[in-house]
């Protein structure tokens with residue numbers, strides 16, 4: 348077995364820069380820290396690298412979702428969403444980002460995001476109770492020219508598709524409001540209303556890898572390697588245009604049509620105890636086995 352890949356901030360920043368992250372851009376990142384290898388300084392180093400490449404005019408956005416799988420208590424109407432304290436279930440890089448003093452977090456029972464940068468406050472304070480409608484933080488970022496980075500994770504994690512499913516009014520989702528509680532900055536507790544766009548009972552499951560393979564086939568993805576992680580960078584606008592094309596060809600294009608879902612051709616896709624990862628060498632992901640390092 349090969350030793351895990353060791354990556355410091357310099358190497359990480361070079362790999363991310365080679366991939367094509369541009370200064371001053373808006374960037375939404377879905378990530379897996381361990382897919383990269385052993386990162387010196389951990390998740391905070393990844394956030395530092397991303398922020399240094401984006402520069403003072405760029406804005407970083409991460410999903411800070413709080414699904415019932417991670418928060419079984421959130422099924423309880425008395426559950427309190429605390430934007431400052433409630434951990435993100437979307438990985439350690441997202442928690443490192445949301446804890447930065449200059450980070451802002453949107454308000455939603457399940458689908459909040461955190462953002463850092465000049466557009467962060469505007470993006471998160473969307474004023475809608477939905478996380479995916481046309482006024483939502485993600486929608487507003489995508490409309491303003493955002494890029495999306497899948498860092499060591501497959502297209503299955505591409506939440507943008509849900510935003511476009513809502514816009515395209517897919518017939519396999521239903522909208523309703525969910526009521527919980529929210530801790531405000533001054534400590535007071537108020538009602539939290541979150542609009543959700545839930546799967547209908549006959550939803551067969553999603554396959555966004557199928558979409559991603561097609562996006563790659565038309566040359567719209569900057570495909571590369573960050574440490575040992577497969578990294579995919581693309582413009583939300585290009586992905587949105589393809590989403591519309593595919594939907595008008597087939598209204599069930601984002602749904603599972605094969606079992607298992609579409610296999611990604613580049614790199615290796617593996618399942619660890621927490622989620623699915625895209626890596627170059629399965630032996631080189633992070634391990635706690637000290638005899639290897």
Ligand SMILES: CC(C)(COP(=O)(O)OP(=O)(O)OC[C@H]1O[C@@H](n2cnc3c(N)ncnc32)[C@H](O)[C@@H]1OP(=O)(O)O)[C@@H](O)C(=O)NCCC(=O)NCCS
Nearest residue numbers: 377378379380381385386389437438439504621622623633
């Ligand atoms: C679930 C998911 C986050 C798991 O990825 P992961 O790499 O196993 O976990 P994290 O990114 O949280 O990183 C923490 C892990 O990195 C590893 N790690 C610890 N220190 C590390 C370091 N210095 N360098 C690298 N890895 C390290 C450990 O395995 C740690 O797990 P532990 O906390 O259980 O010990 C990932 O597979 C995923 O799905 N990410 C995308 C989420 C998303 O955006 N979803 C959108 C909606 S579907």
